[in-house]
Amino acid sequence: GAGVSQTPSNKVTEKGKYVELRCDPISGHTALYWYRQSLGQGPEFLIYFQGTGAADDSGLPNDRFFAVRPEGSVSTLKIQRTERGDSAVYLCASSLAPTGQGQFFGPGTRLTVL
Amino acid sequence: AQSVTQLGSHVSVSEGALVLLRCNYSSSVPPYLFWYVQYPNQGLQLLLKYTTGATLVKGINGFEAEFKKSETSFHLTKPSAHMSDAAEYFCAVRDSGGYNKLIFGAGTRLAVHP
Numbered sequence: 001g002a003g004v005s006q007t008p009s010n011k012v013t014e015k016g017k018y019v020e021l022r023c024d025p026i027s028g029h030t031a032l033y034w035y036r037q038s039l040g041q042g043p044e045f046l047i048y049f050q051g052t053g054a055a056d057d058s059g060l061p062n063d064r065f066f067a068v069r070p071e072g073s074v075s076t077l078k079i080q081r082t083e084r085g086d087s088a089v090y091l092c093a094s095s096l097a098p099t100g101q102g103q104f105f106g107p108g109t110r111l112t113v114l
Numbered sequence: 115a116q117s118v119t120q121l122g123s124h125v126s127v128s129e130g131a132l133v134l135l136r137c138n139y140s141s142s143v144p145p146y147l148f149w150y151v152q153y154p155n156q157g158l159q160l161l162l163k164y165t166t167g168a169t170l171v172k173g174i175n176g177f178e179a180e181f182k183k184s185e186t187s188f189h190l191t192k193p194s195a196h197m198s199d200a201a202e203y204f205c206a207v208r209d210s211g212g213y214n215k216l217i218f219g220a221g222t223r224l225a226v227h228p
Contacts, residue, residue, distance in 0.1 A: 004157070
């Protein structure tokens, strides 16, 4: 079956612009996670959805970051007024239930803010 | 707070040699532990996981890891390295607070030379 997909694979934007990053999880997976991976680092947790609701958004760095999952499937990570420090790979993962059995990751979106 | 430490940001082995990637964790509760592999420009792929039960766990591609509670370690091994094993490897522990997020180490880049 299809894995987690993310679009776009690459996004280049200018400082101050708004961007949206999309994640399409594995069909039937109720749990969805966003992580951010900076160069040379491991992924860092941003937000977790169980169904349509954000059960844990403690990793969002500030109020410029927002994510939605309106129908409990596809999720969009939204970043307002982008800054150069937002440049990173944004990873999405999904699982059938919270992480007892491991999360399945998408290929990521590489965001570059000029 | 939980954390993961991966000793050695870069490891280089000869083809056919033993692979040993080190991971130590801190956790206030019995941990769930994971190893992920990341090939260039790809997402993270689950190699293996420890939740409960047998402390020696086997994963894909001939890798295995042993949970040692007394040493708070979860080192990854493979008896004989193959060129295709060259990648970045991440150890992760499930966060005890929310039962959802994963906390990753900084990663170890494995190089395999002929």
